[in-house]
Amino acid sequence: MFVSFLRYNRTICSSRLNNNSLSGIIPLSLSNMTQLALLDLSYNNLSAPVPSFAAKSFKCIVGNPLICPTGKEPDCNGTTLIPMSMNLNNTGDGHYHQEVSLGNLRRFGFRELQIATNKFTSKNLLGKGGYGNVYKGILGDNTVVAVKRLKDGNALGGEIQFQIEVEMISLAVHRNLLRLYGFCITQAEKLLVYPYMSNGSVASRMKAKLVLDWSIRKRIAIGAVRGLVFIHEQCDPSIIHNYAKAANILLDVEIIHC
Template sequence: MESTIVMMMVMTRSIFCFLGLICLLSSVNGLLSPKGVNFEVQALMDIKASLHDPHGVLDNWDRDAVDPCSWTMVTCSSENFVIGLGTPSQNLSGTLSPSITNLTNLRIVLLQNNNITGKIPSDIGRLTRLETLDLSDNFFRGEIPFSVGYLRSLQYLRLNNNSLSGVFPLSLSNMTQLAFLDLSYNNLSGPVPRFAAKTFSIVGNPLICPTGAEPDCNGTTLIPMSMNLNATGAPLYIGRSRNHKMAIAVGSSVGTVSLIFIAVGLFLWWRQRHNQNTFFDVKDGNHHEEVSLGNLRRFNFRELQIATNNFSSKNLLGKGGYGNVYKGILGDSTVVAVKRLKDGGALGGEIQFQTEVEMISLAVHRNLLRLYGFCITQAEKLLVYPYMSNGSIASRMKAKPVLDWSIRKRIAIGAARGLVYLHEQCDPKIIHRDVKAANILLDDYCEAVVGDFGLAKLLDHQDTHVTTAVRGTVGHIAPEYLSTGQSSEKTDV
């Protein structure tokens, strides 16, 4: 009798453990198929299979994974649902799998500036939570699916610079939340519906009907609610005009005047650049004279070669987009980190070098990385920093022993103090533009130090943002900066 009771208790406990495991898997993985396959994993693997990935950015997408939240280019919610998919500028080709419509929790899709072809999935309207969709600068063809109009939460839509054809879908007029729309440079035709978007562009579609009253135009005339302007003040979309010839004449005159101003501006810019002094005068890359710039020491290249054992791979501390960082020991036994810029003689290297030196000379704070000095020759540009014995947050989080919560809190507060100084106490304020775990360094006492100012921008305090070409590290760029090009202290945070 006792053995029977014990067996029943064991079976009951096993059943509860099994049910608990099922609940745990459901909470972690979202929706599971009867075979225990995560639908989101399956959809993402279908997307990967339909694309050609020359740079291997999707290599860690694994069909056998429990959930996709640790994959590159994938963003998940706190409930472990996939809400973001972003692989811009990765030279991807192939087609976009219709399985993307199974990722029904998606809010952001960024696939711009690739070589993707084929049609936009016809059921794209199933992604009812989508807020940002950017498929620009690809080779998508065919019509814009009518179901796009079902994306009632969509605020930002870019389909420009593709090969889309067919009539403008009237369903676009149903998208009441749409704030930005760009359908320029396609082969769309027919009348233009009334958009709710405050800003939109449809230039570069030669078959559109400006008024809807043209002989070859079928459908109802719908005049756009708003039009954005080009540099000359002329609308990108020109509606009804009572005097077409006058518009052409005015446009030609404005265009001619603009060309003259541009030519004069280019000439003045060239003359200024031709006459201006270089950032540092480099006459002899091997001189031994010690030169200072403020409190910065100018190092001899041979000195840094010896310090790093000729930039030995054994002394490599890390790699970045602009160069490698090496550990070095100077002649006075000072331990330093030497950042050797790639393509030091190129224009991009010159700009990055100058930016970093200027920004660090402006910002001096205990939670900001200070600069010991620099070395510059015709072919090399190097920056010398204090050596951070605990590396970066990215590397330290993987090391042993595990950091306790008091140290983690100190690191977080230190990094925040550094950013507050850049944003609030510098004049003009400094926008870092590449804040990530790899750029927050830790000294001997695990004090956080914000580093790598090569992408930083100056901004007057009365300005809310600066519009630039998007720069930074894929996976760490704020979504609003990636989609608008507008960077501010908020995109740093």
């Protein structure tokens, strides 16, 4: 059983200073900000040395030629935050292939997800949300996934939601939290790829003819609470989920058949 986090209130301190033509040495005082979890200093003209940040802080300093002329220097290693405002290279076929580093997440091509979802056909529609639709897809290796296609990919709301989902879900890893396989970003599209939950949501199961027995309901309740406790109290930095409902609690095969 997995809790799907579709909306958040962020309780972390983040700073995006990318693409600002900043120069000089990165202030050492930044390393003393214990609540600083996300720091994007990409695409400026900053100089070394780079301060040591807390283990929970994710920094992005690519695009600073005095520190990272190639992006492979030691100070550039471990960069996990997407510099969302960076200029992506158009290959000419409408796809954007510049690599970004974000933990173990996979970057998908838009065409790949088009094929997987049969061009986002309504027959593969799993659900609709305030920020986009979710489709069932089958990748080239036969992995079944759920592809969330954000509405208005270039609009401010879609941009913010994309950043929140990728950054927050990457930080929160727990057996009862829905993990993120990867993402796709082009000039016009932003998509998120999740595992496919074959038994749908608690809300959909409540409407089905097959009634969940009390032992299954108990496992669902315990799993949901464990996921919420982790993000609220054990995850560092903590994340407050403000949209917990039956439609956001997704069920895998094991919850029904174990």
